Amino acid sequence: MPEELNLNELSRVVFLGLSQNEMFTLNKVAEEETRCFFSLRYTSVSHVGSGDQRHGISSCPPRRLCAVNIAVFWLLGISPPTKKNTLSYKLSRLSRSCVYFLLSCLFFHTVVVLYGAPLLESALETFSLAVLLSTLTTLRCLCMLGPNVQAWIRVFSRDGAMSVWDTSLQITTGCSVVGAWLGAFPIPLDWDRPWQVWPISCSLGATGGFLTGLLVAPIWIRWHRKQLTYKLK
Amino acid sequence: MKRLPVLALLLWICCVFYVGIFLFVGGFLLVRLEVNRTSSCEDVLPPSSNTTSPDFCSKHPRVRRAVILIIDALKAEFARYDPGNVSPRPFENKLPVLGEMVSSRASHARLYTFRADPPTTTMQRIKGFTTGSLPTFIDVGNNFASSAVLEDNLIHQLGQAGKRVVFMGDDTWVSLFPRKFHRSLPFPSFNVKDLHTVDNGILQNIFPTLDGDDWDVVIAHFLGVDHCGHRFGPDHPAMAEKLTQMDGVIRSVIKRLQNDTLLVVMGDHGMTDTGDHGGESQKETDAALFLYSGSPLFPDPDAQQVEPEVVPQTDLVPTLALLLGVPIPYSSVGQVMLPLFPRNSSLDAPVGLSQVEALWINVKQVHRFLETYSSMAKDIPADSLSQLRAHFSQISSQYMSSTRDGTPPPPELVASMQEYLSSVRETCRASWARFNPLKMAAGLLVLGFGCILCYVISELSVAVLQGTMLKTPVLAGLMVGGAVAVGQIFTLGYVEVSWCFGAAVLFSEALFLWRARRVCPRGRLSHWHLLTLPLLVLLLRCASLLSDSYVISEGRVVTFLLFSLGLYVPLQLNWDGLLVPAPSTDTQKPPGLLAPPLPPSVVRRESGTLLVCIGVLVVCLYLSLSFHSCREEQGACQPSVFLTPLSRVQDSRLRNLHYVLSLASLSAWAFLLHRWLRHYGNLNCTSVAVFTARCLLPLASICMGLHWAVSATPEDTFRNLAELISLAHVILPRIAFGLLGLGMLLVWLDPLTVFLKTRAPLNSRGAVMPPPRYRASTGISPQAELHHLIPQLYQRIRQSLDDEGAKGTDPDGRPAVEAYGLGTVYSAPLVLLYGLMGLGMLLLHPEGMALAFLLLLLQAAALLYLHASSSNLSSQQSHSSVFSVPWAPVVLWSLAASQFFHATGHLPTFPSIQWGAAFVGFPQGHTGTTLPALLVTLNTFSSHILFAVSCPLLLFWPLVCELRGSRTSRLGGGEDGDDVVMEMRLRENPQQFSSALLQLAARYLFINGAQVLASVCAAAILRRHLMVWKVFAPKLMFEASAFIVGSVFVLVGVALVMRVDTAVARLFQRLLPENSR
Incomplete structure (x- = not known):
């Protein structure tokens, strides 16, 4: 039975919860990430602090993003209610989530390479882009829907969204991927800018797309609140 | 089925585009006005000095005779000699004679870098260094159909002055200067694989000629180095051999020189690292120029003569003319080379003109040309013209005053005159990029309307076919065109054809669109239809043509867009909830609205097929990236290893591996086709089409495999079998061509495989x-x-x-x-034709491209099956015309054509044209120009041709792969739910069939036409861009040619479908009386 939710309230939650927590960190993350890539190419100063510079750099932005994402979703408590509450069940879900996350990193890496990224040269940078993309898309799916591919496929269809969270997930995920896609556009241009170097523009595009998604999702939900009807689970 | 109206409409669309392209190109490609005046000895150049003696033709020329050795593609790098280089590459240090002479006899010899003006093709260069003028873009096309030079030139002047010019070598000269030579010994130049005929011919004749006394000027044009570059590249032992031979030639000529003779050794252009030329990179423009004279001609090195570092090619003309004492050709804009003239006439007066005198004559001659030219044509800007005039009058007053006073002219005068000559040259170069904006605008308008027309026809194909929409606009257009022609005759006195065509086409377009507005159902042509993602991808593709960076990396851009659009298909299906089986408890929707959903097993199977197709597509796209060639602008880029012909691969194991790979791809191509035809029961009957598929196709493949084997053998391995091998070179490809041609003819004559x-x-x-x-x-x-x-x-x-x-x-x-085989009665002949044509075009490519062609076949199949399964999955949803092909597959299909243009090693640049295709089966060269042009066109646009001709398959494939019982219920045509009717559905709905076919072809033409429009826009907007002649103009030419060739083959494909349709109709007429009574 369709039911119109109290969207005003929910959208406020979306806006408050996501914007205040994530947008602030994300801004910093985007900035930091650019610096990460720049430092990789232009300076030898490691700002990560750890001894292994390259390793630290390749995972520094997504790592913080992961933490923020998980924390936000845990605090908001919008993950699907689990039927079983035993520790072993939770652990198995957690491990499956980790495996899924890793698989999605590999998947994104493959897709990006097939799109024309260099295969061997700067593979680490490519992989870090894949990790970033997984963080922006798969991790949110994992947090919201659990390690359940069927549900993921369901969410990304016209009638698949079952709550405002699903709708916002659709929008942010789409925006991140499209942002990364658009980020590839300036690469062939002969402007000789430092940010045109291979994965930087795509990472910036993905991050920018994600930010746009976060901004757009509440607005879109509010705008279409009359048309949005969700089925009860 | 309406056959004639469909064909007529498509033909009309094509004509509209052709006229648009013709108009635009006519206004865009630069044409320099040729000044048809000649200099003569009696000319007195204004302003005349007080002595009224003529300026040219001094009685005591500095040199009496000249030997001009032109070594085609003698790059500046080849002529350098570096004794410190211990391990020279094949092209280094092979001409030591030049270095020895320059160092040991400094007052006799000089070596310069000789810079050619682009385009660096041989005929343009010959024109350049005989007329002394600058070439324009339009000349590039006639390299192999060279016609006589009508402008005043050095050869003509030498003949007028009574000098006996003996020519030997490249036969281009004879066609450029017919009947101008005292004696000529031309040798065929077209065969790029032949390194020795021209050179050996010259060597047999040059020494007897030089020893004899029947000459004043000898011109010998060697082609071996250029051909060696084309065939093997500069970094090959054959190049070392050739250059060493040239070294010997120069030595023996120098030995025979007398004191009054000047030797000029020059390259007409350079070559890239792959041995090609035609562009304007420094590697291609910089050639070598070596001057040697028996008597000391140059000043001593310690004399303070400023030596030019780089000599422009046009400068040779006035220099040679003044040295030999003949008039400088009328339209030369070159500058005399000062080191060849003495500084002061007082010291050695009898030896001829001094530097200042020579420069003064040169300046006057250039000024005269400039005055004549600016009176004839208005394309030199007035302000720069007046500046040049002021400069000239200043020079002239200075010179006059110095001669009046008898004082030696000040050294600033020399610099001033040189500056004047350079600025004239630069002004001419800038303004000979001249456009006709009116024609360009008209072309743009016609093309723009053409695109709208295509879109309207594709959206309204049913309505357009029902009413007789075409006749009135075409007739009215013809009348308008005729009226314009009559008007032109009365007002101008002559007819300019392009304007008549333009008016006719524009009027008929406008009338058609106006009439279409009336038959248009309400809301059918809303703007929102244009904003779907496939068209957005097309828009991106068109936008990418406006940027030189994207054009340079076009191959990757197209692949990127194709990949994105390919991924979009399953995502869109999933968004519509069609990719996975619908949940069974879906009670929300009213059941009557939609057709019953497909059973889950079917959905699962179809989406599995779809994902497999996506996988194949993606893999094909990725692999195809490794077949790209490189533009000169792409710095760190290695051309694909598969692009080198097998005969050039030196490592024998690698060669064998390549050969086996090519052979495997070839057999896979033939096998896949055979397999598909057999699967659908098309190989059962005894018709000639089946004979083609069963016998001709495999036979032709065997011939091709053998031909590759023969052409891969190095020349020297089987000396005793040389005759047999050369015979096989001719026979095998010709047999393959014959078989394939016969096959196509048979398919056309009897296309039924039922x-x-x-x-x-x-x-x-x-x-x-x-x-x-x-x-x-x-x-x-x-x-x-x-x-x-x-x-x-x-x-x-x-x-x-x-x-x-x-x-x-x-x-x-x-x-x-x-x-x-009745179910695939339409697609089987088309697939067969596709296979035959693909083999034929593969034969024209380097052997390694067989892999790329296999990828092409696989990708085409993947696209077809992708389209089929996605339309099966969405069959519940579509409410529009039954057979209508949506935009996404058509855009994919058309982008794939551009993608494989690059993935078969082609590039939209002139140097990258694979001229070798003209010699497949004709290793001895050709007599005419039609056949080689045809072969090279087929080679260049093979992927466009293949995708265009097989375009109707997009319409048939969903029917071939149809789900049992899924469509019948909606159609109501079949009586029995379980019938597998496949393509016979088209027979049942002839109206929808013809409108869907028209729609498909119009959509395909629209996509290609939009790309042409975009590159036309790029050329028009960026016509003063730095890269216009390097990137945008060649891109426009290639895009326009691709459209023309592609549209012709779309018509061929559609016509074949019509042909099958008539044959099927005849078959049923034959059957009907037997079975129904």
């Missing part, structure tokens, strides 16, 4: 057999009878021979006639 089998027991039971439904229809019109007969005919189609046993047990309800 095997009809009448059941024996049927006759015994007589008239009882036809079911009642069927009998009820007898007595109505034959048309209606046909309608009911057809479903009966193909109840069982896909059963091939192995299926027969099972069928024999079927006791009753069997069809009266079994027809094998």
Whole structure:
């Protein structure tokens, strides 16, 4: 039975919860990430602090993003209610989530390479882009829907969204991927800018797309609140 | 089915585009006005000095005779000699004679870098260094159809002055300067693979000539170095051999020189690292110029003579003319080379002009040309013209005053004159990039309207076919064109054809669009239709043509867009909830609105197919990236290893590996086609088309494999079999061409691959057999009878021979006639034609491209199956015309054509044209120019041709792969839910068939036309861009040619479908009386 939710309230939650927590960190993350890539190419100063510079750099932005994402979703408590509450069940879900996350990193890496990224040269940078993309898309799916591919496929269809969270997930995920896609556009241009170097523009595009998604999702939900009807689970 | 209207409409669309392209190109490509005046000895150049003696033709020329050795593609790098280089590459240090002479006899010899003006093709260069003028873009095309030079030139002047010019070598000269030589010994130049004929011919003749006394100027044009570059590249032992031979030639010529003779050794252009030329990179423009004279001609090195570092090619003309004492050609804009003239005439007066005198004559001559030219044409800007005039009058007053006073002219005067000459040259170069903006705008308008027209026709194909929309606009357009022509005759006195065509086409377009507005159903042509993602991808593709960076990396851009659009298909299906089986508890939707959903197993199977297709597509796209060639602008880029012909691969193991790979791809190509045809039962009958598929196709492939083997053998390995090998070079490809041509002809003549089998027991039971439904229809019109007969005919189609046993047990309800291959009656000939043409074009490519062609086939199949399964999955949703092909597959199809243009090693630049294609099967070269031009066109646009001709397959494939019983219920055409009717559905709905075919072809033309429009816009907007001649103009030429070739082959494909349709109609007419009575 369709039911119109109290969207005003929910959208406020979306806006408050996501914007205040994530947008602030994300801004910093985007900035930091650019610096990460720049430092990789232009300076030898490691700002990560750890001894292994390259390793630290390749995972520094997504790592913080992961933490923020998980924390936000845990605090908001919008993950699907689990039927079983035993520790072993939770652990198995957690491990499956980790495996899924890793698989999605590999998947994104493959897709990006097939799109024309260099295969061997700067593979680490490519992989870090894949990790970033997984963080922006798969991790949110994992947090919201659990390690359940069927549900993921369901969410990304016209009638698949079952709550405002699903709708916002659709929008942010789409925006991140499209942002990364658009980020590839300036690469062939002969402007000789430092940010045109291979994965930087795509990472910036993905991050920018994600930010746009976060901004757009509440607005879109509010705008279409009359048309949005969700089925009860 | 309406055959003629469809063809007529498509032909009209094509004509519209052709006229638009013709108009725009006519206004865009630069044409320099040729000044048809000649200099003569009696000329007195204004302003005349007080002595009224003529300026040219001094009685005591500085040199009496000249030997000009032109070594084609003698790059500046080849002529350098570096004794410190211990391990020279094949092209380094092979001409030590030049270095020795320059260092040991400094006052006799000089070596310069000789810079050519682009385009660096041989004919343009010959024109350049004989007329002394600058070339324009339009000349590039006639490199192989060279016509006589009409402008004043050095050869003409030498002849006028009574000098005996003896020519030998490259036969381009004879066609450029017919009957100008005292004696000429031309040798054929077209065969790039032939390194020795021209050179050996010269060597046999040059020394006897030089020893004799019957000459004043000898011109010898060697081609071996250039051909060696084209065939092997500069970094090859053959190049070392060739350059060493040239070294010997120069030495022996120097030995025979007398004191009054000047030797000029020059390259007409350079070459890239792959041995090609034609562009304007420094590697291509910088050639070597070596001057040597028996008597000391140059100042001593310690004399303070400023030596030019780089000599422009045009400078040779005035220099040689003044040295030999003949007039400088009228339209030369070159500058004399000062080191060849003495500084002061007072010291050695009898030896000729001094530097200042020579420069003064040169300046006056250039000024005269400038005045004449600016009076004839208005393209030199007035302000720069007046500046040049002021400069000239200043020079002239200075010179006059110095001669009046008898004082030596100040050294600033020399610099000033040189500056004047350079600025004239620069002004001319800038303003000979001249456009006709009116024609360009008209071309743009026609093309823009053409695109709108295509879109409208594709959206309104049903309405357009129902009304007779075409006749009036075309007639009216023709009348308008005629009226314009008559008007031009009365007002101008002559007819300019392009304007007549333009007016006619524009008027007919406008009239058609106006009429289309009336028949247009409301809301059918809303703007929102244009904003779907496939068209957005097309828009991105068009936008990418406006940026030189994107054009340079076009191959990757297209692949990127294709990949994105390919991924979009499953995502869109998933968004619509069609990719996974719908949940069974879906009670929300009212059941009557939509057709019943597909059963989950079917959905799962179809989406599995879809994902597999996506996988194949993606892999093909990725692999195709490794077949790209490189533009000169792409710095760190290695051309694909598969692009080198096998004969150039030096490592024998690598060569064998490449050969085996190519052979495997070739057999896979033939096998896949054969397999598909057999699967759908198209190989059962005894028609000639089947004969083609069964025999001609494999035979041609075998011939090709053998030909590759023969051409891969190095020349020196089998000396005793040389004759046999050269015979095989000729025979094998010709046999393959013949077989493929015969196959295409046979497919056209009898395209049906249907095997009809009448059941024996049927006759015994007589008239009882036809079911009642069927009998009820007898007595109505034959048309209606046909309608009911057809479903009966193909109840069982896909059963091939192995299926027969099972069928024999079927006791009753069997069809009266079994027809094998009827389900793919339309697509089978098309697939066969595709296979034949693909093989033919593969033969024109380097052997390694077989892999790319296999990828092409696989990708085309993947796209077709992708389209088929996605349309199967979305069959519940589509409410529009049954057969209508949506935009996404058509855009994919058309982008794939551009993608494989790059993935078969082509680039939109002139140097990258694979001229070698003209010699496949004709290693001795050609007599005419039509056949080689045809072969090279087929080679260049092979992927466009293949995708264009097979475009109707997009319409047939969903029917070939149709789901049993899914469409019948909606159509209401079939009586029996389980019929596999496949392409016979098209026969049942001839109206929809023709409108869908028209729509498909119009969409394909729209996509290609939009790309042409975009590159036309790029050329028009960026016509003063730095890269216009390097990137945008060649891109425009290639895009326009691709459109022309592609549209012709779309028409061929559609015409073949029509041909099949008539054949099928005839077949049924033959069947009808037998079975219905």
